[in-house]
Amino acid sequence: MESKEEEWGETMSELLHYLSPQPASTPVYTKGNFFYRDGERFLIKGISYIPPPLNAEQRPPPAQPLYIDPLADDNLGELKKDIPLLRDLGLNTISVYNLSPSNSHTAALQLLEQNGIYVLVNIFSSIKPPPDPIVRGRVRFDATSDPKPYYTLPSILETFRLLDELAEHPNVLGFAVDAEVIVSSSLTPLATVFRACIRDSKEFLARRGKRAVPVDVATSQNQSFQHLAVQYFSAGGSGSSSSSEATTPQTLETSDVPGRADFIAYDNWAWAGKSDFQISGWKNEVEMYERLTRSPMLFNAYGTNVSQPRVWDEVLCLYSPDMTGVFSGGFAYTFFECGGRKYGLVKIDADGRRKTRNEFNSLRNKFRKVNVRFEDEVAVAERKDFEDWMGDFPELIQGATGWLAGKDLPEFPGSWDDAVQAVRDQRPE
Numbered sequence: 001m002e003s004k005e006e007e008w009g010e011t012m013s014e015l016l017h018y019l020s021p022q023p024a025s026t027p028v029y030t031k032g033n034f035f036y037r038d039g040e041r042f043l044i045k046g047i048s049y050i051p052p053p054l055n056a057e058q059r060p061p062p063a064q065p066l067y068i069d070p071l072a073d074d075n076l077g078e079l080k081k082d083i084p085l086l087r088d089l090g091l092n093t094i095s096v097y098n099l100s101p102s103n104s105h106t107a108a109l110q111l112l113e114q115n116g117i118y119v120l121v122n123i124f125s126s127i128k129p130p131p132d133p134i135v136r137g138r139v140r141f142d143a144t145s146d147p148k149p150y151y152t153l154p155s156i157l158e159t160f161r162l163l164d165e166l167a168e169h170p171n172v173l174g175f176a177v178d179a180e181v182i183v184s185s186s187l188t189p190l191a192t193v194f195r196a197c198i199r200d201s202k203e204f205l206a207r208r209g210k211r212a213v214p215v216d217v218a219t220s221q222n223q224s225f226q227h228l229a230v231q232y233f234s235a236g237g238s239g240s241s242s243s244s245e246a247t248t249p250q251t252l253e254t255s256d257v258p259g260r261a262d263f264i265a266y267d268n269w270a271w272a273g274k275s276d277f278q279i280s281g282w283k284n285e286v287e288m289y290e291r292l293t294r295s296p297m298l299f300n301a302y303g304t305n306v307s308q309p310r311v312w313d314e315v316l317c318l319y320s321p322d323m324t325g326v327f328s329g330g331f332a333y334t335f336f337e338c339g340g341r342k343y344g345l346v347k348i349d350a351d352g353r354r355k356t357r358n359e360f361n362s363l364r365n366k367f368r369k370v371n372v373r374f375e376d377e378v379a380v381a382e383r384k385d386f387e388d389w390m391g392d393f394p395e396l397i398q399g400a401t402g403w404l405a406g407k408d409l410p411e412f413p414g415s416w417d418d419a420v421q422a423v424r425d426q427r428p429e
Contacts, residue, residue, distance in 0.1 A: 021087070021116040024171035028118060030214050030262055030296050032383035035328050041379055043319060044173070044298055044329035045367060046093035046120070047086070051078070052338040052348065070096050071112075071119070072103035079108050081354055082335070083115050085346060089360070090367035093173060095120040095300070095331045101161035104428075109169040118173040120265075120331075121166060122218060124197045125178040126155045129190065147189045148410040151196055156413070159197075160204050160423045167210035174214040175201060176265060176300070182229065183220055184400075191232055191405035198233075199259035200412055207420050214262035218300045221267040224401035227288060228394045232405055233261040234295035235391040257393070257407045263296035265330070271314040273307030277322050280314070286326045294386040299330025305342055310359050315366035319373070325381030332363060 028037045035042040051068040068075065086094065094112070096119060099105065112119060127150055166172045179194040181187065194217060201215045217233045219226070236257045271280040289297060299318070303310060317323060318330060337344025337357065345360040370378070397403045412419075 021114075024092070024113045024116050024118045027170045027211065027213075028173050030386070032386050033294050033296050033326070034383050035263075035296060041375075042328070043324065043378065044093045044118075044120075044331070045091050045319070045370070046095060046329065046331040047089065047091055047345075048301055048331050048334040049082075049086075049094040049096050050098075050334055050336060050338075051075075052336055067098040069098055069100045069103050069105075071099060071105040071108035073105065073107045074103065076107050076111070078352070079111060081352070082346070083111065083117075085354060085356065085360075086117060086335075087115055089345075089364050090371050092116060093118040093120060093329075093331070094335075095122065095176070097122045097125060097178075099162055099166075101158055101165070101426075105165065106169075109166070109171060113169065113171040118171045119169075120173050120176055120216075121162070122176045122178045123159050123162065123201070124155065124194070126158070127151070127178075127190075127193060127197070128181050129187070145189050145404075147193050150190065151193045151410040151413060153414045153419075156197075156200065157419060157422060159201070160419065161426055163201060163204060163213075164208060164210070164423050164427060167205055167208075167213050170211075172213055174216050174263065176216050176218040177201070177261075179217050179229075180220040180267070180300075183222060185225055185402045185404065188225065188229075188402070188404045191229065192409050195233065195257075195259035195405075196409045196412075197259075198261055199409065202259075203412075203416070204420070204423075207416065208423070216263040216265055216298075217261045219264075219266045221269055225403055226266060227292060228397075228403040230264055230266070230289065230295070230297075231292055231391065231394045232403070233264055234293040235393040236260040237390050238387045257409070259409060260391070261295065263298065263328075264293070265298040265300035267301045268299045268330070269302065269304040271302065271317075272304045275314070277317050280317075282317065282323065286323060289326050293391060294384045294389045295391075296386070297327050299327065301333040302330055303333045303343070308342060309357075310362065312359070312363045312366045315363065315370060319370040319378055321378070321380050324379035 026038050028035055028042050030036070035044065049070055051070050053067050070079065094117060099121060109119065129150060163175060166175075177194050177197045179191065182190055198215050198217060202212070205212060219229050236259070238260060270282065277283050302314060302318070303312070312332070315332070318327065334343050335346055337347045345357055345363060347355045347357065349355060393407060394403050396406055
């Protein structure tokens with residue numbers, strides 16, 4: 001049972017949150033293995049914000065997107081319905097998918113900024129291998145497979161157009177290269193493509209003179225090679241050579257391989273039902289990544305619903321000294337209910353009205369407890385150097401739990417001058 005002092009603290013935190021929200025007008029940045037805002041440690045208290053896909057009656061003509069762009073100006077009315085709920089949860093960040101460069105996102109990002117909400121934008125989700133013609137939905141790679149053809153100029157230019165617009169907004173926390181398609185060892189060669197995505201996204205932002213928005217990688221959970229994925233995307237150095245410098249795989253030193261992620265986010269479904277720091281395996285992960293990397297790290301998605309209703313005890317652990325020496329928070333999964341999967345906290349009825357599920361209140365209450373903690377109750381670990389640290393690449397390993405991605409990355413498939421000019425030409429006056 002909470003003491004009167006704790007109840008009073010939560011009440012005051014709630015009042016301050018509603019009456020004087022701090023606008024998300026100051027960019028968040030990484031330093032060492034932590035995030036900062038205005039020189040103070042910043043923990044990502046987020047949720048995945050993915051509207052349900054269009055139903056059969058709403059679907060546009062063929063070849064048009066099935067999923068909704070949640071931050072498009074045309075959908076601003078829907079976002080306005082959700083802002084009070086996002087604020088009620090006590091969050092400071094959302095992660096979004098399916099943003100289209102054909103849409104303007106200015107109004108939505110400004111609204112989120114005013115309400116103190118940062119945004120992690122997933123990019124390059126279109127890079128997926130085609131289905132196997134023999135085994136439907138499965139693709140086989142081996143040591144001789146060449147993933148480079150999947151890195152195409154149209155997908156790159158589409159993403160660059162998005163970066164060009166979004167980098168101008170201070171509350172864009174980062175761009176997350178979506179590598180969640182790597183769900184088996186046979187697909188790990190695609191990691192070279194996603195590392196090229198990181199490399200070229202940074203290069204484009206620099207060539208356009210934009211803010212150096214952090215570019216990370218988002219991966220799915222796979223216990224057999226998750227640590228190898230983290231090692232791969234944090235390998236090399238922060239000053240690695242740019243994509244325009246010609247090298248060969250044989251001459252590449254670790255320090256020369258570009259495309260190191262500025263931070264790493266991965267799905268984590270290990271905490272299920274009544275659990276704790278040790279039973280969930282989180283203790284082992286903290287100890288492993290303390291040894292393996294100095295990259296800032298997040299949970300890209302957490303909150304398994306194996307045991308229902310979810311009580312969200314993992315939130316109290318995630319934002320405690322047990323975790324915050326390595327992890328800087330993450331994204332609860334997920335805001336919207338879709339297809340009866342019982343992962344969403346909010347249901348949309350036929351009239352577009354929002355109805356919260358009981359799990360919404362549970363998550364809100366846990367974040368309120370976190371938000372009133374003193375600094376020494378949340379994060380006490382010292383920052384580790386990442387900028388000057390040199391991470392080693394994992395060895396190439398064959399087999400069902402192996403790793404097949406090396407240092408040889410796809411080159412940028414075109415002219416940089418032409419690509420930058422093409423993006424510039426498509427920006428509205």
